[in-house]
């Protein structure tokens with residue numbers, strides 16, 4: 207048996223979380239129009255201003271075209287074939303606590319290995335679980351409230367803190383920013399809202415598990431995190447999806463705002479269904495994530511581990527507006543089978559003495575295609591801006607690919623921008639070295655990959671790092687002890 | 688413990704080993720010398736089961752088992768250890784973690800309980816003491832950024848922890864300064880034991896001043912062409928390999944007595 211084929215065998219794995227929960231969905235028929243947007247807004251009891259905002263976004267979207275510059279092979283998406291709203295039946299009577307949550311739903315979380323209540327309590331993590339488009343079950347609310355932290359579903363924020371939502375919504379990612387952001391602005395159904403008041407250190411890590419469920423339903427999440435002066439927050443986002451036949455569109459928008467001396471850490475571990483061996487049926491993931499370091503000395507850090515999706519198009523970015531502000535991006539992206547990932551980051555230096563750091567690790571296996579696209583922009587006023595970019599790719603097997611596209615735009619002579627890039631094939635010599643010491647091939651592959659990702663994993667909160675590592679192992683070779 | 692009979696092996700379609708015979712008893716140390724490209728590393732790789740090294744004829748019996756039937760990791764677990772001529776770097780993987788994974792994999796194979804980190808560290812400290820080496824390499828990634836000498840020392844350290852039955856040291860002395868050479872030699876001598884066999888591949892007789900071999904073989908063109916005692920190495924040092932080509936072989940074989 208050749209080593210090549212064994213590795214392919216290891217890399218190939220059945221999607222562990224592939225099942226569909228049988229909860230009757232209250233789903234709108236497919237199609238997108240002004241009427242559909244009005245209907246969503248009515249269903250969600252939204253105020254007039256938000257409906258206006260959506261309609262404006264829709265008008266903008268109609269004039270835009272799908273971007274095609276990404277290094278991806280995408281079949282054209284028919285937006286009229288997608289249903290834009292779906293919620294579990296129980297939504298009409300929203301559960302106030304976990305006890306009231308549909309047991310079927312809890313069972314789903316159990317199958318996913320997310321025993322919501324237990325895990326949340328053990329880890330001291332508040333969980334805002336989004337099931338399809340409507341949030342159900344939010345824990346630790348009381349403790350957070352004591353600290354003055356607001357952590358709730360987006361719909362709830364619209365109802366209870368409209369002034370905050372109105373002030374910050376779309377202030378980082380404008381509606382017209384890009385095709386998918388405009389679409390999201392028109393049809394988003396729910397998401398998370400976080401507000402950390404001045405000087406508060408959020409007492410626990412905030413975490414959202416969500417998954418896509420109802421058939422043929424696009425998911426349009428909206429997340430807004432505001433950290434006031436001197437506050438700190440760490441936010442974790444993780445998700446898994448059930449196996450399905452049709453490609454599913456996911457176009458989320460995440461906006462982060464850090465005021466003076468505030469610190470936001472946003473970590474993502476993503477495990478969406480990548481499609482079968484032939485690339486059929488996976489999730490299309492087009493996400494706009496942007497952080498605005500609005501205040502001086504503020505810091506925003508993105509850490510992500512991506513193992514899922516048929517197609518990922520995602521550029522968590524930082525706008526370094528405040529003087530001495532810091533932006534960081536740590537990423538591990540794994541693509542196997544026919545997965546395609548086009549990810550990267552943008553660091554836009556506007557303030558003086560701003561610093562940014564980019565550590566990107568791409569792993570491609572089988573026919574996976576991984577592209578890194580990074581933009582570092584230094585504006586004329588950004589004196590002494592610093593950027594360090596390190597971009598490493600690892601190839602497992604011979605049919606996969608990795609591509610790196612660094613774009614650097616420097617308009618200030620005092621800026622220092624460093625870029626390092628490496629590509630390595632998972633070494634036959636490394637593998638043999640491990641085998642020769644008695645380590646099995648499976649363990650060897652995960653050990654080597656884990657070592658490769660070390661710099662990123664160490665940025666994740668402890669709990670999450672363990673999960674991320676496990677996820678990568680599963681994605682690469684089936685369960686490894 | 689090890690019988691290699693008429694071993695033929697190909698690398699990249701080219702025959703490199705051409706009928707190699709060797710017998711090694713437990714407790715013995717054999718040195719293998721020979722010109723560059725003769726096939727010394729190839730022999731080590733074939734014994735360890737490296738992919739791409741195709742055995743076309745012959746057999747290798749190791750403690751009664753047909754070694755060539757086993758997967759590389761099984762051979763390691765059976766006690767075959769190869770100290771690499773060029774030890775491999777594994778970035779981001781902690782040296783201690785790696786070694787514990789290796790030891791536990793081997794223990795599991797043998798049906799022994801795995802060591803927890805406390806017991807493992809105790810073992811590590813003990814071995815460091817035996818080898819007279821510090822612990823500063825333990826906290827770094829496997830061979831990453833190690834100097835040439837540090838890499839070789841790390842190989843010996845791994846050997847000490849894994850306690851193999853058969854160790855093949857491929858030019859573990861190359862590129863070492865005198866002190867490091869002594870460390871490596873001391874390590875090897877301390878690991879010398881009645882139930883362990885070792886094959887030491889080297890280009891320099893100098894090493895054999897410290898590690899006194901039971902036998903010295905000369906590998907040329909894929910075969911052992913001469914076998915003798917420790918004094919053979921001295922003669923090679925003085926005269927090189929050329930003399931072996933014109934009649935020297937026979938005279939040596941006679942001198943070596945019952946070999947071949």
Ligand SMILES: Nc1ncnc2c1ncn2[C@@H]1O[C@H](COP(=O)(O)OP(=O)(O)OP(=O)(O)O)[C@@H](O)[C@H]1O
Pocket residue numbers: 698699703721722723724725726727728729730739772
């Ligand atoms: N992977 C390989 N691909 C092609 N040729 C190889 C490969 N490995 C070994 N060879 C060839 O096999 C022959 C024997 O190589 P080997 O490394 O065994 O020699 P050696 O005796 O260890 O030499 P040295 O003393 O220089 O270490 C050489 O001609 C070498 O080029």
Ligand SMILES: [Mg+2]
Pocket residue numbers: 727728729772857858
């Ligand atoms: Mg060699």
